[in-house]
Amino acid sequence: MSMIRTMVYLPEQLKRSIETEAARQNCSEAQVIREALERFLTDQPRPRPQGPVFHSPVQVAEHVDEYLTGFGISSEDVPSPTPTAAPARHLGSS
16 A cells, blocks of 8 residues: 655644554554544544435425436537427518
């Protein structure tokens, strides 16, 4: 696995705690930090979606075709309406 070097600023007490843990585990401080970040990021619960779509009085599923009409079609893809011809007038005697 390739790694990218980064730099962070830590409060003194946190830095000392990392040093102590690295010595206890007989590993590098970087390893302690990587493992702690990995645990933190994988243990976080995913936030639940929020917003009016999920609390709407309108039943979106019942109207999905109506709501998605034209979705994914750019204005260039939509055919222009065919102009209606005006009724023909006969020229001649009026």
